Amino acid sequence: MxxxxxxxxxxxxxxxxxxxxxxxxxxxxxxxxxxxxxxxxxxxxxxxxxxxxxxxxxxxxxxxxxxxxxxxxxxxxxxxxxxxxxxxxxxxxxxxxxxxxxxxxxxxxxxxxxxxxxxxxxxxxxxxxxxxxxxxxxxxxxxxxxxxxxxxxxxxxxxxxxxxxxxxxxxxxxxxxxxxxxxxxxxxxxxxxxxxxxxxxxxxxxMMESLLPEYSVFGAVRQAAGSSLPGIAPSNAYRCRDGKFALIAGNGDSIFRRLMEVIERPDLAADPTLAQNDGRVANVERLDAAIGAWTAQHSLEEVLDHLNEARIPAGKIYDVADIATDPHYRxxxxxxxxxxxxxxxxxxxxxxxxxxxxxxxxxxxxxxxxxxxxxxxxxxxxxxxxxxxxxxxxxx
CATH class of the missing domain: 3.40.50.10540 (Crotonobetainyl-coa:carnitine coa-transferase; domain 1)
Known part of the structure; x- marks a missing residue:
């Protein structure tokens, strides 16, 4: 060939x-x-x-x-x-x-x-x-x-x-x-x-995305944010009942509504102030708390099963042992x-x-x-x- x-x-x-x-x-x-x-x-x-x-x-x-x-x-x-x-x-x-x-x-x-x-x-x-x-x-x-x-x-x-x-x-x-x-x-x-x-x-x-434009227009100096993704919400790592972490990216508008339904918070799904990303960013601590309260009740495997079924981007944190045995990698x-x-x-x-x-x-x-x-x-x-x-x- x-x-x-x-x-x-x-x-x-x-x-x-x-x-x-x-x-x-x-x-x-x-x-x-x-x-x-x-x-x-x-x-x-x-x-x-x-x-x-x-x-x-x-x-x-x-x-x-x-x-x-x-x-x-x-x-x-x-x-x-x-x-x-x-x-x-x-x-x-x-x-x-x-x-x-x-x-x-x-x-x-x-x-x-x-x-x-x-x-x-x-x-x-x-x-x-x-x-x-x-x-x-x-x-x-x-x-x-x-x-x-x-x-x-x-x-x-x-x-x-x-x-x-x-x-x-x-x-x-x-x-x-x-x-x-x-x-x-x-x-x-x-x-x-x-x-x-x-x-x-x-x-x-x-690779620094919006770093410079944000500084030049707003004088904003982006800072370290741990596991979250600043300015985009909700997207974070959430501790599960077994102590493991689920990475959940519920930052798309329709994805966010499905996520709120999964975690049994229809009130947040219906809240017009949370319909788009800027409103969710303004309320990110409240959203992270709601998601974290739900993941704390379930194992990582249970969390991922629920989220995958609802077509919500989510995953676990892989180490190399996970990579080496993962069927998708193969x-x-x-x-x-x-x-x-x-x-x-x-x-x-x-x-x-x-x-x-x-x-x-x-x-x-x-x-x-x-x-x-x-x-x-x-x-x-x-x-x-x-x-x-x-x-x-x-x-x-």
Whole structure:
């Protein structure tokens, strides 16, 4: 089956999360991703989080479908090989600090002159321009500057971070969008590539919905609101009789009326002041109290049964054990059974987005360090003796 990105070659010069996650998504839809890693150590992600036989199990997900080439980008010979690889690539992805690639002779101007068709994604904390461009910026800093951290947690308490590196992942998604747009433009405009500048903080800020318009018009500074959704009601987490929480979104007008009937409050369903969202927001504490009083009388399972029957959006809070055993995840192929290099069974996330005619696939396991170095360099014309000499000098 033909895949959407068949024939597209991606040179991944990044490490850890943002750049590699972007290239992982491209690889799942057919792109040939050549991942460049430092000799000896490899991508630091190989040692992040929980390790099996010395390698992170995260690596099995983040680097599937890729080819690994070891190359010292600080060495002139390594830089020359990287330029040769870029000359044959459609896309280069990097997430070093701004200026790092320029110092290695691998900046945008150099690579664009070498390969005018090239599309280059550059991910950094603050972008390639501006007064903060040279500051170090990881995902958590981007999440804070982008406005997300201020809104996370309970009112009056220390802001908390989201439990995953959401800033890096959002930057990767914006980067993939940019790459696909640039490739489309290249097809339309006679083969001209372009550079895509993605900042972590901007990727987070782009998710902040009405935050800025509300401030500019009303001077309102949105604050953390715990489990509720400010300005939209009712939408909250409600404790059930068994101590578990039900997430209930009764904020649609007709949904709200059905919810009030389920919790046996027809008086609230008929109240004209609650017919639309603005009136419900003004009475949110009264509504939350009524819903909470009802959920406290029932187990979580009973609450969800009643609400699902009435077509009211509701659910429980999943942990990973819930995810791994959930039949809907399985039915949607969002949990894939695979194996690590030593045959150990491992479950990995499925492929998104879901295309019905040309779906993404997992074609190969995450590579061992430098697994494809000889294969890729031989394709550039470097013979056995040349590769042996480079290996002896630590370049590969």
């Amino acid at each position: 033909a895949r959407p990105l068949d024939g597209i070659r991606v040179l991944e010069l990044g490490q850890l999360i943002a750049g590699p996650f972007a290239s992982r998504l491209l690889a799942e839809f057919g792109a040939d991703v050549i991942k460049v890693e430092p000799p000896g150590t490899g991508d630091p992600l190989r040692k992040w989080r929980m390790l099996h036989d010395g390698t992170s199990v995260w690596w099995a997900s983040q680097s599937r479908n890729k080819r690994s080439v070891t190359l010292d980008l600080r060495d002139p010979e390594g830089q020359d090989i990287a330029r040769r690889l870029a000359a044959e690539a459609d896309v280069v992805i990097e997430n070093f600090r701004p200026g790092a690639l320029e110092g290695w002779g691998l900046g945008w101007d150099t690579l664009h002159e070498l390969n005018p068709r090239l599309v280059m994604l550059r991910v950094s904390g603050y972008g390639q321009t501006g007064p903060y461009r040279d500051l170090p910026g990881f995902g958590v800093i981007g999440e804070a500057m982008g406005g997300l951290r201020h809104l996370s947690g309970e009112p009056g308490r220390t802001p908390v971070r989201v439990g995953v590196s959401i800033g890096d992942s959002l930057a990767a998604l914006h980067g993939v969008i940019g790459i696909l747009l640039a490739l489309r433009h290249r097809d339309q405009q006679g083969g001209q590539g372009q550079m895509i500048d993605v900042a972590l903080y901007e990727s987070v800020f782009n 039915a949607r192929e969002m949990i894939l059974d695979s194996t690590l290099d030593d045959g150990t069974p491992v479950q990995l996330p499925g492929v998104l987005p879901k295309l019905d005619a040309t779906p993404g696939t997992v074609r190969s396991r995450a590579p061992t360090l430098g697994q494809h170095t000889d294969e890729v360099l031989a394709s550039l014309g470097l013979d056995d003796a040349q590769r042996a000499a480079l290996r002896e000098r630590g370049v590969i």
